[in-house]
Amino acid sequence: MNFNWFKLASPPAFYTLAGRLIPILWGLTIILLVTGLYWGFFETVSQLGGNNPQKEYYRIIFIHVPSAWMSMWLYFVMVVWAAIGLIFNTRLSFMMANAIAPTGAIFTFLALWTGAFWGRPSWGTYWDWDPRLTSELVLFFMYIGYMALHSAIDDVRRADRASALLAIVGLVMVPVIFWSINCPDPNQCAALHQRSNLTKIDSDILFAMLTMTFAFWAYSFAATFIRLRTIILHRDADSVWVRELFTNGGR
Amino acid sequence: MSEFLAQGGYAFFIWSAYGMAALLLVIEVVQLRTQYKAIVARVIRAARLRQQF
Amino acid sequence: MKPRQQRLIFIGLAIIGIGAASTLAITALNSNISYFFSPSQVLANEAPQDHVFRLGGLVTTGTLIRQPESLTVHFDVTDNAKTVKVVYTGILPDLFSEGKGVVTKGKLGADGVFYAEEVLAKHDEEYVPPEVASTLKTAHAEGVTHSNPPSPPAGANN
Numbered sequence: 328m329n330f331n332w333f334k335l336a337s338p339p340a341f342y343t344l345a346g347r348l349i350p351i352l353w354g355l356t357i358i359l360l361v362t363g364l365y366w367g368f369f370e371t372v373s374q375l376g377g378n379n380p381q382k383e384y385y386r387i388i389f390i391h392v393p394s395a396w397m398s399m400w401l402y403f404v405m406v407v408w409a410a411i412g413l414i415f416n417t418r419l420s421f422m423m424a425n426a427i428a429p430t431g432a433i434f435t436f437l438a439l440w441t442g443a444f445w446g447r448p449s450w451g452t453y454w455d456w457d458p459r460l461t462s463e464l465v466l467f468f469m470y471i472g473y474m475a476l477h478s479a480i481d482d483v484r485r486a487d488r489a490s491a492l493l494a495i496v497g498l499v500m501v502p503v504i505f506w507s508i509n510c511p512d513p514n515q516c517a518a519l520h521q522r523s524n525l526t527k528i529d530s531d532i533l534f535a536m537l538t539m540t541f542a543f544w545a546y547s548f549a550a551t552f553i554r555l556r557t558i559i560l561h562r563d564a565d566s567v568w569v570r571e572l573f574t575n576g577g578r
Numbered sequence: 579m580s581e582f583l584a585q586g587g588y589a590f591f592i593w594s595a596y597g598m599a600a601l602l603l604v605i606e607v608v609q610l611r612t613q614y615k616a617i618v619a620r621v622i623r624a625a626r627l628r629q630q631f
Numbered sequence: 632m633k634p635r636q637q638r639l640i641f642i643g644l645a646i647i648g649i650g651a652a653s654t655l656a657i658t659a660l661n662s663n664i665s666y667f668f669s670p671s672q673v674l675a676n677e678a679p680q681d682h683v684f685r686l687g688g689l690v691t692t693g694t695l696i697r698q699p700e701s702l703t704v705h706f707d708v709t710d711n712a713k714t715v716k717v718v719y720t721g722i723l724p725d726l727f728s729e730g731k732g733v734v735t736k737g738k739l740g741a742d743g744v745f746y747a748e749e750v751l752a753k754h755d756e757e758y759v760p761p762e763v764a765s766t767l768k769t770a771h772a773e774g775v776t777h778s779n780p781p782s783p784p785a786g787a788n789n
Contacts, residue, residue: 371760372760372761374761375758375760376760376761376762378731378754378755379726379756379757379759380726381758382587383586383587384592385758386585387591387596388758390596429606433603437602440599441599444595445591448588448591448724448725449726450753450754451724451749451750455734457666461655465652465655468652469652472644479641479644497652517667517668517685517687519753521754523756524756524757527759528757528758529759550606550607550610553614554613557617560618564617564624570624570625570628573622573625574625574628
């Protein structure tokens, strides 16, 4: 069966497809959230041992790590869509990038906020200019810069292109910042935030954390698709397909 | 239940973190629905107006 | 609010956002100032004199002295090569303990003692329940989870 992927690049086709997927994504989100939160609070130890004897506050890990991962992943995906838009000049790609940005910004903020409330009881401070924390803050400014620049330019097509360029430049900067300071050998580099190693995590804790990550991922899809449908309707409000879709009482 | 809420004395930190996450995600969802409904209403109104002509 | 004012605000925000990101990025890349200095670096006079800086390392085991009836503590920070004495008045973080990592901010006194104004405890990337940690150490077991820890036989020395 031949499937023409480029058909999906048309706003009306994606509008309908997204509309069908959204309820499924919400269902997934709820199931994963409930599972992840239940597991994290009731199937794990309340205090840790070993080299990292944290007390109950360690449970912030179940939203902190998923938020941080989503903040970075969503930025990457946003840039991919921005690049596709610039290369193929497809409107929908730019709309997708715009749909992702606010959700990405929220997860970045949450990574910083939850990190602060975890840092205070564990390290002893809400904030520190450690390389990893600073990098995440930079990422937050990147998202804000992207959204603000897009809002500042009247012509939507020019706004799309300008902010797409900014996002791409941002993507180059982020790993440069991150790895220039977080060099591979921890004995050579100074930092407060530890490096991550999934193999050193208890399986119940890891399960809850990964479940929450997938929950946030499903949530991001749902939120982004809703926002995208809104953007599509805004931009194509005067078009024939929108008129026809809503003339018959459609949604 | 109160033991769960107390979280070993670290309630402030845990619930501040989880609370903000819940708050922001709920706000985002509510805002998304509001914006979507607004644009749909606008488009339906415009479609109806056109029909009358 | 007029559209033009709104646009100005957005442009302002964009500039601030980009500006802040770039400033942080450039500072980080160009910076010759380490995030923290090790005891070896401090003793080699690489750390700034008369200036607040961060000292990082491990708390030497057996050196933590709490003064009675005060919040003042003394401890040594080492990188397993050189050691610096630290004095701090305040509450130590929950994860602070001898033999573990620490990042402390303060000034080096003329007496060679580091006068700390802030002490932060470091921790590593391990997240394990208490029983598993000792089981792993003694039994060298792999993949043992907390749901089925081996019960130690009576009289075993752990």
